[in-house]
Amino acid sequence: MTVLLIGQAGPMVTVQDRGRSGLLHAGVSGSGPMDGPSMDIANALAGNGPDCAVLEFAGSGGVFEVTEPVRFAVAGGAVDIRIDGVAAFPWESHHLLPGRKLTIGAMRDAVWGYLAFSGGIDTPPVLGSRATHLRSGLGGLEGRRLAANDRLPLGIAKAAPLLAFRRFWQQVRGPIRVVPGPQDDYFDRSVWRTFLDEPFIVSPSRDRMAQILDGPLLPAARGHDIVSDGTLAGSIQVPASGRPIVLMAERQTTGGYPKIATVASVDLPRLAQTPSGRRVRFAAVSQEEAEDLLIDGRRALADAIAGMTEKPPDATLS
Known part of the structure; x- marks a missing residue:
């Protein structure tokens, strides 16, 4: 052995x-x-x-x-x-x-x-x-x-x-794409515009469970507590501090904070690889668009590996 x-x-x-x-x-x-x-x-x-x-x-x-x-x-x-x-x-x-x-x-x-x-x-x-x-x-x-x-x-x-x-491999540039929700209705339109229009900074507060983003605060008009529901890799929770938290590979399986959006699976590795102190921006896509992007990304990866x-x-x- x-x-x-x-x-x-x-x-x-x-x-x-x-x-x-x-x-x-x-x-x-x-x-x-x-x-x-x-x-x-x-x-x-x-x-x-x-x-x-x-x-x-x-x-x-x-x-x-x-x-x-x-x-x-x-x-x-x-x-x-x-x-x-x-x-x-x-x-x-x-x-x-x-x-x-x-x-x-x-x-x-x-x-x-x-x-x-x-x-x-x-x-x-x-x-x-x-x-x-x-x-x-x-x-x-x-x-x-x-x-x-x-x-x-x-x-x-x-x-x-x-x-x-x-x-x-990490050649993609531009905003990190997100799917709104599942609790985007907890945030009013001005906060949603801030989330999409303003840059955030990847905080040093990060590990395999989650990473915190610094930048504009995201107050939830309907409050920062929900009945705990399931989380996904890429869920962006917003606690009472207003600082968004992106859940990663070792996330908890449920959470009691509203989730303003979910990072598209195709872009989650790119966010994970962004060094602390760097700026990121977000762009909204539909669930269907996110699924198509993931399929295209997997196909491109398979083609690239086949072309080694x-x-x-x-x-x-x-």
Whole structure:
């Protein structure tokens, strides 16, 4: 069995896969990646199927070694990668041999990175997924962040070439698209115009559960308390403070604040990858438009992955 050895780990390194589904009624949120497309690209580069588990990190990755030769890839944004001090590139796959140290540095112009190894992280599934849910202590390795001296099993890898992803994924610009509601009627027209017309700043108050936006306050004319109802990834709750809170991968399954809008699924990874301190704006679309955008986005991702190019032999094998 191939083992991944953790020499150092950044502050937010966890095991993630596509997450849990069908358990919201039991109070179990899905978890999974903050940026699903980048995780899918990392897996494809490493020669894995889309359901394999990877390491997700925020800020910086850490130092890693393996007991058997593997392929690996890093996706999500620009990041410094070194194999025994020799630079390697993100958005490409590389070989890592036993005895060599893989160092993943700080993310630049993005927040979340994905480190995939051939065969995938092979920790035991919990409730149908290997995804770590930190607040409930589920999945991954003991339901927690990874730390120095941890050891993770890797699955059996299939033979595959080294690949390069030539289309940088986070190319979309413009406002974050949102679907109004489900409690947009709690806010009067002037507040709704403010929400769409004024910029917000991504606050440093953020984690895998939610991120707070600074900017104009959004008072609810009908009050900031509702009978608790279900939440989705991308729900924008507005508590009594008037500061909007965007719910993310580890969100609670129900909430008692009115939700002025829901981030379109196609744009949620882009919002998650926006560094703290950056401005964002919102634009309203219909539910039907959001669904069409998601279908188009998934098709574009599949086409981009299918168009990956094979690399020449890797110098790291010498």
